[in-house]
Amino acid sequence: MxxxxxxxxxxxxxxxxxxxxxxxxxxxxxxxxxxxxxxxxxxxxxxxxxxxxxxxxxxxxxxxxxxxxxxxxxxxxxxxxxxxxxxxxxxxxxxxxxxxxxxxxxxxxxxxxxxxxxxxxxxxxxxxxxxxxxxxxxxxxxxxxxxxxxxxxxxxxxxxxxxxxxxxxxxxxxxxxQIILEMWEKWCFIATGAGITGSMRASIGDVIASDGEALVLRLLAECASVAEHAGHAVRSEVRQRFQAMLTSRGSKMTASMLRDIERGAPIEVEHLIGDMIARRPGADTPVSGELSALDFVYLNLKSYEARRVREQK
Missing domain, CATH: 3.40.50.720 (NAD(P)-binding Rossmann-like Domain)
Known part of the structure; x- marks a missing residue:
C-alpha cells in the first residue's frame, strides 16, 4: 500500500x-x-x-x-x-x-x-x-x-x-x-481539556488546585450533551475516565492549544469550541443571562485570537 x-x-x-x-x-x-x-x-x-x-x-x-x-x-x-x-x-x-x-x-x-x-x-x-x-x-x-x-x-x-x-x-x-462515536468522545475530551487549560492558561492540576473542578465538569457535561443531541452519547465508562483525568489533583496535563497560545500561534478555537456551540440544542435561538461554560471558554479563546491578529498587523 x-x-x-x-x-x-x-x-x-x-x-x-x-x-x-x-x-x-x-x-x-x-x-x-x-x-x-x-x-x-x-x-x-x-x-x-x-x-x-x-x-x-x-x-x-x-x-x-x-x-x-x-x-x-x-x-x-x-x-x-x-x-x-x-x-x-x-x-x-x-x-x-x-x-x-x-x-x-x-x-x-x-x-x-x-x-x-x-x-x-x-x-x-x-x-x-x-x-x-x-x-x-x-x-x-x-x-x-x-x-x-x-x-x-x-x-x-x-x-x-x-x-x-x-x-x-x-x-x-x-x-x-464505531469510529464516529469514538471521534465524538475524543472531541468532548479535547474540547474540555483545551477549553479549560487554554482559557485558564494553566495545567489541569493548577485549575483543580484553584477550585476549578466545577467548571471542568460543567464544560464536559455541556460537550457530552451536544454529542448526545447528535446521536452519539458518550459511553458512561468513557465519561467516568474523562472525568478522572480532567479533575486529577497535581496533573500536569495541558492541551496543545495552550502550547500554541504560549508561543503566540493560531489556535483551533472554531473547530474545537465554535463548532461544538453551533451543534448544541437550540443553537439558533438567542440566549440571555448567564454564560454557559462553552460560551465562556469560546469568548476567552476568541479574545486571544483577536489580540494575536491585531499584534501581528
Missing part, C-alpha cells in the same frame, strides 16, 4: 516515521522549509517508546506531486485544511482513502465535499506530541494509539487492507467499527 503523509510535523512525522521503520511504502508531502530540514537532519523523533532517526526520508513537494496514492494520512491543523486539500488533491484518485486525524467532526464534510464521501475514512489518534526549535518531534507520553474505520462501521475489504498496512508498525493501530 502506497501511503502519503501530508506534512512531517508532530503527528504526521511520528506515525510516518514509525511506518517507515516498519518497512512501509511512505512518502511525506512537505513544504520547502521542512524539505530542507529533512534533507539536512533526517526525520528525528524522541520518544519513551523508542527514538527514530531516519536519514533523508522520502518526501515530495506539492508542485511535483503527480501520482495517486492508496492512502492519504492527514494530520494538519483545522485552519490549514483548505490549503492541505489543495496540496494533496493530485494524490487522490477514485480508490484513494483519506484518513484524517483532525479533532472534531466538521472536516469530514469538508473532505467529502472537496473529494467524494467514498474517499473519506474516520480516524483519530491518542498521543501527546510537540516539536522543538530544531524540528525534532517530541513524544510527551507513553501512549501512541491510532484508530480508524469506515464511517459506516462496515469491515470492508479496503479497510482491512489499511489495518494490515498499519499493524505491527510500532504504534497501537486500532480498527474500529
Amino acid at each position: 502506497r501511503i502519503l503523509i501530508v506534512g512531517a510535523g508532530a503527528i504526521g512525522g511520528y506515525f510516518g516515521g514509525r511506518l517507515l521503520e516498519a518497512g512501509r511504502d511512505v512518502t511525506f508531502l512537505v513544504r520547502p522549509g521542512r524539505a530542507e530540514e529533512l534533507d539536512r537532519s533526517g526525520l528525528i523523533v524522541r520518544s519513551p517508546l523508542g527514538n527514530i532517526l531516519y536519514p533523508s526520508p522520502p518526501h515530495v513537494m506539492a508542485p511535483m506531486l503527480d501520482q495517486t496514492f492508496d492512502l492519504v494520512l492527514l494530520s494538519c491543523k483545522a485552519y490549514d485544511l483548505d490549503a492541505a486539500m489543495d496540496s494533496f488533491a493530485p494524490a487522490v484518485g477514485p480508490e484513494t482513502m483519506i484518513l484524517p486525524l483532525l479533532n472534531g467532526m466538521a472536516h469530514l464534510d469538508r473532505l467529502a465535499e472537496r473529494f467524494t464521501p467514498d474517499n473519506v475514512l474516520g480516524g483519530q489518534c491518542l498521543i501527546s506530541l510537540d516539536r522543538d526549535a530544531s524540528g525534532a518531534i517530541l513524544h510527551l507520553n507513553d501512549t501512541n494509539q491510532l484508530s480508524f474505520g469506515e464511517l459506516s462501521g462496515v469491515l470492508t475489504p479496503r479497510i482491512l487492507k489499511v489495518a494490515e498496512a498499519l499493524q505491527h508498525a510500532g504504534f497501537d493501530a486500532n480498527l474500529s467499527q
Whole structure:
C-alpha cells in the first residue's frame, strides 16, 4: 500500500516515521522549509517508546506531486485544511482513502465535499506530541494509539487492507467499527481539556488546585450533551475516565492549544469550541443571562485570537 503523509510535523512525522521503520511504502508531502530540514537532519523523533532517526526520508513537494496514492494520512491543523486539500488533491484518485486525524467532526464534510464521501475514512489518534526549535518531534507520553474505520462501521475489504498496512508498525493501530462515536468522545475530551487549560492558561492540576473542578465538569457535561443531541452519547465508562483525568489533583496535563497560545500561534478555537456551540440544542435561538461554560471558554479563546491578529498587523 502506497501511503502519503501530508506534512512531517508532530503527528504526521511520528506515525510516518514509525511506518517507515516498519518497512512501509511512505512518502511525506512537505513544504520547502521542512524539505530542507529533512534533507539536512533526517526525520528525528524522541520518544519513551523508542527514538527514530531516519536519514533523508522520502518526501515530495506539492508542485511535483503527480501520482495517486492508496492512502492519504492527514494530520494538519483545522485552519490549514483548505490549503492541505489543495496540496494533496493530485494524490487522490477514485480508490484513494483519506484518513484524517483532525479533532472534531466538521472536516469530514469538508473532505467529502472537496473529494467524494467514498474517499473519506474516520480516524483519530491518542498521543501527546510537540516539536522543538530544531524540528525534532517530541513524544510527551507513553501512549501512541491510532484508530480508524469506515464511517459506516462496515469491515470492508479496503479497510482491512489499511489495518494490515498499519499493524505491527510500532504504534497501537486500532480498527474500529464505531469510529464516529469514538471521534465524538475524543472531541468532548479535547474540547474540555483545551477549553479549560487554554482559557485558564494553566495545567489541569493548577485549575483543580484553584477550585476549578466545577467548571471542568460543567464544560464536559455541556460537550457530552451536544454529542448526545447528535446521536452519539458518550459511553458512561468513557465519561467516568474523562472525568478522572480532567479533575486529577497535581496533573500536569495541558492541551496543545495552550502550547500554541504560549508561543503566540493560531489556535483551533472554531473547530474545537465554535463548532461544538453551533451543534448544541437550540443553537439558533438567542440566549440571555448567564454564560454557559462553552460560551465562556469560546469568548476567552476568541479574545486571544483577536489580540494575536491585531499584534501581528
